[in-house]
Amino acid sequence: AQSVAQPEDQVNVAEGNPLTVKCTYSVSGNPYLFWYVQYPNRGLQFLLKYITGDNLVKGSYGFEAEFNKSQTSFHLKKPSALVSDSALYFCAVRDGGTNAGKSTFGDGTTLTVKP
Amino acid sequence: NAGVTQTPKFQVLKTGQSMTLQCAQDMNHNSMYWYRQDPGMGLRLIYYSASEGTTDKGEVPNGYNVSRLNKREFSLRLESAAPSQTSVYFCASTLKPGGSNTGELFFGEGSRLTVL
Numbered sequence A: 001a002q003s004v005a006q007p008e009d010q011v012n013v014a015e016g017n018p019l020t021v022k023c024t025y026s027v028s029g030n031p032y033l034f035w036y037v038q039y040p041n042r043g044l045q046f047l048l049k050y051i052t053g054d055n056l057v058k059g060s061y062g063f064e065a066e067f068n069k070s071q072t073s074f075h076l077k078k079p080s081a082l083v084s085d086s087a088l089y090f091c092a093v094r095d096g097g098t099n100a101g102k103s104t105f106g107d108g109t110t111l112t113v114k115p
Numbered sequence B: 001n002a003g004v005t006q007t008p009k010f011q012v013l014k015t016g017q018s019m020t021l022q023c024a025q026d027m028n029h030n031s032m033y034w035y036r037q038d039p040g041m042g043l044r045l046i047y048y049s050a051s052e053g054t055t056d057k058g059e060v061p062n063g064y065n066v067s068r069l070n071k072r073e074f075s076l077r078l079e080s081a082a083p084s085q086t087s088v089y090f091c092a093s094t095l096k097p098g099g100s101n102t103g104e105l106f107f108g109e110g111s112r113l114t115v116l
Helices: none
Strands: A003-005 A010-014 A019-021 A024-025 A032-039 A046-049 A056-058 A064-068 A073-078 A085-093 A109-114 B004-007 B010-013 B019-025 B033-038 B043-049 B063-068 B074-078 B089-093 B111-115
Touching: A010 A019, A010 B019, A019 A109, A019 B010, A024 A073, A024 A085, A032 A064, A032 A073, A046 A056, A046 A073, A046 B089, A073 B033, A085 B033, B004 B089, B010 B019, B019 B033, B019 B089, B019 B111, B033 B063, B043 B074
Parallel strands: A010 A109, B010 B111
Antiparallel strands: A003 A024, A019 A073, A032 A046, A032 A085, A056 A064, A064 A073, A085 A109, B004 B019, B019 B074, B033 B043, B033 B089, B063 B074, B089 B111
């Protein structure tokens, strides 16, 4: 079985400050990890992924995420937040050792960036 | 390039009525999925189709049926709607995971269903 935990329902930051959205995961095989963003009344959009290689991965809109195998974490980060980053963020995991392709999502974290 | 298209976007049903949510993708993807999104519960997988001709149950399949009509289309049917099925439904697709493909999902805009 695989699972994802996003421990914070809500994260509030001021514009220009760094932001972190936390994610921890559990999977029996190789973890394929993803972050998605959802704007109001829209579908989810893929932001970035970790498959293998460098622990720091870069994605769209200036976001990056740090993979930590020992802590089974994949936290989303951005050095300087924008008001337009305000949205709902989902972390997801898939077992890279199977071809079933089923991704399990966390419950989501609402990011609010205040001017 | 439309990506993943879902219809209808909104629907109100009475308890016991049936309906089908349609999903089509034009990205030549092999795998398609139906998720439901409820407040505070993230996305839960209802059914998926790893490739044309196959379908499998996900985490919450009860009360739903699916049909993989062809490579492009994957429909979700509610035979007898219940208030507990009030939700936002998302269709997603990806190239069949494996090899160099890592399986990130492409989502439709969602179908908001209310069952009274």
